[in-house]
Amino acid sequence: MEKKVLEVLEEYCEEALDYTGDNMMEEGVIDSFTVINVVSELEDVFDIEIDAKYVVAENFRNKEAIIELVRQLVED
Amino acid sequence: MQFLSTDFVILWVISFALYYLAPKKRQWMILAVASGLFYVAGTGGIPVGIILTGAGAYGCGIYLARSLEAQKKALSDIAEKERKKAVKQGFERRRRRVQILYFVYSVGILLCTKYMVVLLPFLQMLGLAMPGSDAFFARVVMPLGISFYTLTAIGYVVDVGREQCKAQENPVRLFLFLAYFPAITQGPFNRYAKLQDEFEREHVFDYERMLFGVQRFVWGAFKKLVIADRINLFVGSVFGSVNGGLPGSIYALATVLYMLQLYADFSGYMDMALGISETFDITLSENFKRPYFSRSVAEFWRRWHITLGTWFKDYVMFSFVMSGTGRKIGKAAKKKMPRMGKHVTGIIGTMLVWLLTGMWHGRTASYLLWGVYYGVIMCISLVLESQYSIWKEKLHIKAGKVYGFFTMARTWIIVFVADVLIRSEGLSQAGEIYRAFFADFRLKEGILSVTDYGLNRYGFLLLAVACLLWLAVSVWEEKGKDVRRTIAGSPVALRWCCYYGVALLLLITGIYGGSYDTAAFLYQSF
Numbered sequence: 001m002e003k004k005v006l007e008v009l010e011e012y013c014e015e016a017l018d019y020t021g022d023n024m025m026e027e028g029v030i031d032s033f034t035v036i037n038v039v040s041e042l043e044d045v046f047d048i049e050i051d052a053k054y055v056v057a058e059n060f061r062n063k064e065a066i067i068e069l070v071r072q073l074v075e076d
Numbered sequence: 077m078q079f080l081s082t083d084f085v086i087l088w089v090i091s092f093a094l095y096y097l098a099p100k101k102r103q104w105m106i107l108a109v110a111s112g113l114f115y116v117a118g119t120g121g122i123p124v125g126i127i128l129t130g131a132g133a134y135g136c137g138i139y140l141a142r143s144l145e146a147q148k149k150a151l152s153d154i155a156e157k158e159r160k161k162a163v164k165q166g167f168e169r170r171r172r173r174v175q176i177l178y179f180v181y182s183v184g185i186l187l188c189t190k191y192m193v194v195l196l197p198f199l200q201m202l203g204l205a206m207p208g209s210d211a212f213f214a215r216v217v218m219p220l221g222i223s224f225y226t227l228t229a230i231g232y233v234v235d236v237g238r239e240q241c242k243a244q245e246n247p248v249r250l251f252l253f254l255a256y257f258p259a260i261t262q263g264p265f266n267r268y269a270k271l272q273d274e275f276e277r278e279h280v281f282d283y284e285r286m287l288f289g290v291q292r293f294v295w296g297a298f299k300k301l302v303i304a305d306r307i308n309l310f311v312g313s314v315f316g317s318v319n320g321g322l323p324g325s326i327y328a329l330a331t332v333l334y335m336l337q338l339y340a341d342f343s344g345y346m347d348m349a350l351g352i353s354e355t356f357d358i359t360l361s362e363n364f365k366r367p368y369f370s371r372s373v374a375e376f377w378r379r380w381h382i383t384l385g386t387w388f389k390d391y392v393m394f395s396f397v398m399s400g401t402g403r404k405i406g407k408a409a410k411k412k413m414p415r416m417g418k419h420v421t422g423i424i425g426t427m428l429v430w431l432l433t434g435m436w437h438g439r440t441a442s443y444l445l446w447g448v449y450y451g452v453i454m455c456i457s458l459v460l461e462s463q464y465s466i467w468k469e470k471l472h473i474k475a476g477k478v479y480g481f482f483t484m485a486r487t488w489i490i491v492f493v494a495d496v497l498i499r500s501e502g503l504s505q506a507g508e509i510y511r512a513f514f515a516d517f518r519l520k521e522g523i524l525s526v527t528d529y530g531l532n533r534y535g536f537l538l539l540a541v542a543c544l545l546w547l548a549v550s551v552w553e554e555k556g557k558d559v560r561r562t563i564a565g566s567p568v569a570l571r572w573c574c575y576y577g578v579a580l581l582l583l584i585t586g587i588y589g590g591s592y593d594t595a596a597f598l599y600q601s602f
Contacts (some may be wrong), residue, residue, distance in 0.1 A: 004410045028374075028375060028378055031374055031378075031458070032393055032422075033419075033426065036393075036394075037400070037419070039397075040410075052238070052398040052399075053396065055390075056240070
C-alpha cells in the first residue's frame with residue numbers, strides 16, 4: 001500500500017517525496033490544486049472515499065501522514 | 077471604537093490590568109466583557125447581528141454534538157456492516173441538512189444587512205421606508221465586523237460537524253470566540269479549536285511578552301500612520317481626480333503606491349491586533365508573510381490574508397470537490413477527457429473560491445472581475461505547472477537570483493493590474509487608466525508634476541525613508557530572523573535608539589487628524 005501511495009505522490013507532487021518537514025500544505029510544497037488531484041487519484045487506486053473532513057493540514061503534513069490516512073480509511 | 081483612539085487605549089489598559097489580577101480560571105470573562113464593550117461602543121447600538129448569528133451557531137453546535145453522540149451509540153448496537161453504513165448515512169444526512177440551514181441563515185443575515193444599507197435610501201425615495209431609517213440601520217443594526225464573524229461562525233459549525241472540535245456548551249464562551257475584540261473588525265479568522273485552547277489556558281503576566289506586544293502594536297501604527305496614510309494623500313488625489321486625463325506615468329506610480337498602501341494598512345492593522353492579543357498571552361494566527369517576496373501568484377495568496385485563503389480553501393473548495401456533486405463532475409470529466417479531466421473539479425473549485433473572494437471584498441462589478449481575473453490566472457498557472465520545468469530546461473533557464481527576481485517582478489505586475497481594478501472609481505475609470513499606461517504615458521510630464529497630487533517632495537522623502545526601514549525589517553524577517561528578539565538582545569543604547577527612533581518617527585511624521593480620518597482602515601470596507 002505504501003508503495004502505491006508513493007507512486008501517486010511521485011506522479012502529482014514529486015517534491016513531497018523529498019520533503020522532511022511537517023507542514024507541507026502551509027510551506028507550499030503541496031498546493032490545494034495538487035491536494036485535489038492526489039485525493040482523487042488515491043480514491044481511484046484504493047477504492048475509498050476521502051471526505052473533506054480528512055483533507056486538513058494535519059493529514060497532509062508529510063508523505064508519512066498521507067500513508068497513515070490512507071491506511072486508516074482502507075481499514076475502515 | 078478604533079484601535080487608534082483614546083477610548084480604545086483606556087479599554088485595553090483597564091482590561092489588561094484586570095485580566096492579570098483576576099483568578100486564572102476567570103480570565104476569559106474579562107476578555108468577554110472587554111469584547112462586549114468594544115462591540116457595543118463600536119456600533120453605538122444593539123449587537124443584533126452577532127446575537128442572531130451567534131445564537132444560531134450555538135444551537136447548531138449543540139445539535140451536531142448530540143447527533144454525533146447518538147450516532148456513536150446507535151452504531152455500537154449494530155453488528156451488520158451494511159446496516160451500520162445505512163444508519164451512519166442517515167445521521168450524516170440530517171447533520172448536513174442542519175449545517176446547510178445554518179449556512180443559509182447566517183449568510184442571509186449577512187446579505188440582508190450588507191445590502192439593506194444600499195437598499196434603504198431607494199425605499200425611502202419610494203416612500204416605503206421611514207425617513208432616517210438608513211442612518212438608524214447603519215448606526216444601530218449594521219453590525220461591526222459582520223463579514224468576519226459570519227465566516228468564523230460558519231467555520232465553527234462545520235468544524236463541530238467534522239469532529240474537529242467539541243461544541244461549546246457555554247454561550248458566553250462562544251460569544252468570546254466570535255467577538256474577541258482584537259480580531260473582530262478585520263480578522264485574522266480564527267479556528268475554534270486553536271483559539272479555545274488559548275482562552276482556556278491560565279495566563280501569567282510576563283514583562284517581556286507585554287513589551288513585545290506593545291512594540292508590535294506601535295510597529296503596526298507606524299505602518300498605518302506613517303506609510304499607508306501618507307500614501308493615501310497621493311493615491312486619493314490621483315484616483316479621485318474628477319476630470320481624469322492624467323498622465324499614465326502618474327497613474328502607474330499611484331497604483332504602485334496603492335499596492336504598498338493596501339499592504340501597509342492591512343498588515344499594520346494585523347500587527348496591532350496580534351500585538352494587543354500578545355499582551356493578553358493569546359496567540360492569533362499570522363495573516364501576512366511578506367507577500368511581495370512571492371515568486372508566483374499562488375504563493376502571493378498563500379502569504380496575503382492567509383486566514384481568509386485557508387478558510388475558503390477548507391470550507392468552500394474542499395467541501396465542493398469532495399461533495400457528491402464534485403465527485404460526479406470529476407468522474408465524468410475524467411472519462412471524457414483522460415488527460416485534462418483530472419483538473420476539472422480543481423478548476424471549478426478555484427473559480428468558485430475566487431468569485432466568492434471577489435464578492436466578499438466588494439459589491440461592485442470591479443470586485444467580481446477582480447475575482448475572475450485571479451481565478452483564471454490561478455487555474456492557468458496550476459494546470460501548466462508541470463510544463464514549467466520542461467520549458468525552463470528547453471530555454472536553458474537556471475534557478476538563481478536573476479530568475480528569482482524575474483518571478484517576483486512577474487508577480488508584482490499581475491497584482492498591479494488587479495489593483496487598478498479595485499482602486500479605480502468604477503470600470504470606466506479602470507479602462508481609462510489601462511489605456512493611459514499604453515497610449516498616454518507622458519513620463520516627463522509625470523515626473524515634473526509628481527508633487528502636484530497631495531504629497532510634496534518632503535512627503536515623498538519621508539515615505540521613502542519609512543519604506544526603506546520597512547523593507548529592511550522585511551528582508552531580515554524573510555531570512556528567518558526574529559527582529560524583536562534581536563533588538564531586545566542588542567546593547568542598551570542601540571536597543572533604545574531603535575525604540576525611540578520608531579516612536580519619534582511615528583509621533584512626528586504620522587498623518588494625524590485634520591480632514592483625514594486616521595481611524596478608517598482600508599480592509600474595514602471589504
